[in-house]
Amino acid sequence: MTDLPKLFQPLTLRGVTTRNRIVISPMCQYTAHDGHLEDWHLVHLGRFATGGAGIVFTEATAVQKSGRITHGCPGLWTDSQIAGHARVTQFALRNGAIPAIQLGHAGRKSGMQRPWFGNGPLNEADFARGDMPWSPVGPSAIPVADGWPEPHALTLDDIAELKADYAAAAQRALAAGYKIAEIHGAHGYLIHSFLSPLSNQRSDIYGGDLAGRMRLALEVVETVRAVWPDELPLFFRTSAVDGDAAGWQLDDTVVLARELKARGVDVVDCSSGGISGPATGGGRRQPGFQVPYAARVGKDTGMTTMAVGLITHAEQAEAILAEGHADLVAIAREALVDPAWPLHAADTLGYDTTFKTWPDQYGWWLAGRLATSDFYQPKN
Numbered sequence: 001m002t003d004l005p006k007l008f009q010p011l012t013l014r015g016v017t018t019r020n021r022i023v024i025s026p027m028c029q030y031t032a033h034d035g036h037l038e039d040w041h042l043v044h045l046g047r048f049a050t051g052g053a054g055i056v057f058t059e060a061t062a063v064q065k066s067g068r069i070t071h072g073c074p075g076l077w078t079d080s081q082i083a084g085h086a087r088v089t090q091f092a093l094r095n096g097a098i099p100a101i102q103l104g105h106a107g108r109k110s111g112m113q114r115p116w117f118g119n120g121p122l123n124e125a126d127f128a129r130g131d132m133p134w135s136p137v138g139p140s141a142i143p144v145a146d147g148w149p150e151p152h153a154l155t156l157d158d159i160a161e162l163k164a165d166y167a168a169a170a171q172r173a174l175a176a177g178y179k180i181a182e183i184h185g186a187h188g189y190l191i192h193s194f195l196s197p198l199s200n201q202r203s204d205i206y207g208g209d210l211a212g213r214m215r216l217a218l219e220v221v222e223t224v225r226a227v228w229p230d231e232l233p234l235f236f237r238t239s240a241v242d243g244d245a246a247g248w249q250l251d252d253t254v255v256l257a258r259e260l261k262a263r264g265v266d267v268v269d270c271s272s273g274g275i276s277g278p279a280t281g282g283g284r285r286q287p288g289f290q291v292p293y294a295a296r297v298g299k300d301t302g303m304t305t306m307a308v309g310l311i312t313h314a315e316q317a318e319a320i321l322a323e324g325h326a327d328l329v330a331i332a333r334e335a336l337v338d339p340a341w342p343l344h345a346a347d348t349l350g351y352d353t354t355f356k357t358w359p360d361q362y363g364w365w366l367a368g369r370l371a372t373s374d375f376y377q378p379k380n
C-alpha cells in the first residue's frame with residue numbers, strides 16, 4: 001500500500017508521463033477568430049496548467065473550416081493556426097502539464113449558435129451579428145432535430161478528403177507541440193453521427209451494421225495514428241450511449257473500444273449523449289453519472305479509460321480511481337469554478353498541505369505565510 005493518493009500517482013502512456021491523473025476536459029470557448037486561438041485561450045488554458053492539472057485539453061478543434069461548431073471555434077486546417085496553439089503548449093509544458101488537443105468535425109451541428117445566443121441552429125439574430133450559416137454535412141440527409149438544417153450526406157470523395165484533413169490537422173497539432181491527440185467521437189458531431197443508427201442510414205460501406213457505422217471512426221483513427229508518433233498517446237472520446245433505445249448502446253461502445261485498441265488508441269474517454277440536440281444539453285444528472293461507462297469499457301477491454309461528468313470533489317475523484325472505475329478523471333465545469341482544482345484536491349487529500357507542489361511564484365509565499373501566520377491554517 002502506498003500513502004500516495006491514486007489521484008496524484010503519475011501515469012505513463014507510451015512516452016508521456018503525467019504528473020497526476022487529473023485531466024482538464026476540452027471546453028469550447030467560442031472565442032477564436034477565423035479559427036485562430038486568442039489571448040483568451042492562453043490565459044484560460046494556462047490557468048489550468050499552473051493550477052496543477054496533469055493533462056490540459058484544448059477544446060474541440062476543427063480539421064476543416066466547415067467542421068467548426070460555431071464561428072468562434074478554433075481549427076488546425078491551415079498552417080497560420082499553429083502559432084496560437086504553440087503558445088498554449090509551450091506554456092503548459094513549462095508549467096508541468098501535458099498539452100492535449102481534441103480534433104473534431106461538427107458534422108450535422110456545424111455552423112450552430114454560440115451557447116449564449118441560443119445553442120441551436122443559427123437564426124436571423126445571428127446573421128445580423130455576422131454569423132452567417134454554411135451547409136452542414138453528415139452521414140445521411142437527416143437533421144439533428146426539427147428546425148435544424150438538413151445536412152449534405154458525405155460522398156466517398158468527401159470522406160477521403162476528410163481523412164486527409166484529419167491527418168494534416170494532426171501533423172499541425174504535432175508541430176504546435178501537443179503531446180496527446182484525441183479524436184472527438186462524441187456529442188452528436190460527425191464521427192458520432194456515423195456511429196449512431198439514429199443519424200446514419202447509409203446503404204454503402206460507411207453505414208448499415210455496426211462494422212459499417214464504425215468504419216469512419218476507425219479509418220480516421222488509422223489515418224491519425226499513422227502520422228501521430230508512436231511515442232505519443234492517442235485518445236478517443238466516445239458518447240458511450242445515445243440514451244435512446246433505438247440508438248448507440250454501451251455494448252456497441254465496448255465493441256468499438258476493442259477495435260480502437262487494435263488500431264493504437266490508448267485511452268477511451270467516456271462521455272455520452274448529444275445525438276439529437278445540443279452537446280451539453282440534457283436533463284438533471286447525478287454526480288459521476290458517466291463513470292459506469294468508463295468502468296465497463298475498462299473491465300471488458302482492459303483499456304485505459306477516462307471518466308468525465310459531474311466529478312467535482314477530490315474525494316469523489318479519488319474514489320473513482322481507487323475503486324478501479326477509471327484510470328484518469330476529467331474535470332470541466334468545476335475547473336471553471338476553480339482553475340487550481342488539482343492543487344486544492346492535493347490539499348484535501350493530504351498529498352500537499354504546504355504548497356510545495358504549487359508554482360514557485362506562488363508556493364514560496366504561501367508556504368511562508370503558513371509558517372509564520374496564525375491566520376491561515378491548512379485544511380488537513
Ligand SMILES: Cc1cc2nc3c(=O)[nH]c(=O)nc-3n(C[C@H](O)[C@H](O)[C@H](O)COP(=O)(O)O)c2cc1C
Nearest residue numbers: 025026027028059060308309310311331332333334
Ligand atoms: C464550456 C464547455 C465547453 C465544452 N466543450 C467541449 C468540447 O470542446 N469537446 C468535448 O468533447 N466536450 C466539451 N464539453 C464537455 C466537457 O468536456 C465535459 O465532458 C462535460 O462538461 C461534463 O464534465 P463536467 O461535469 O466536469 O463539466 C464542454 C463543456 C463545457 C462546460
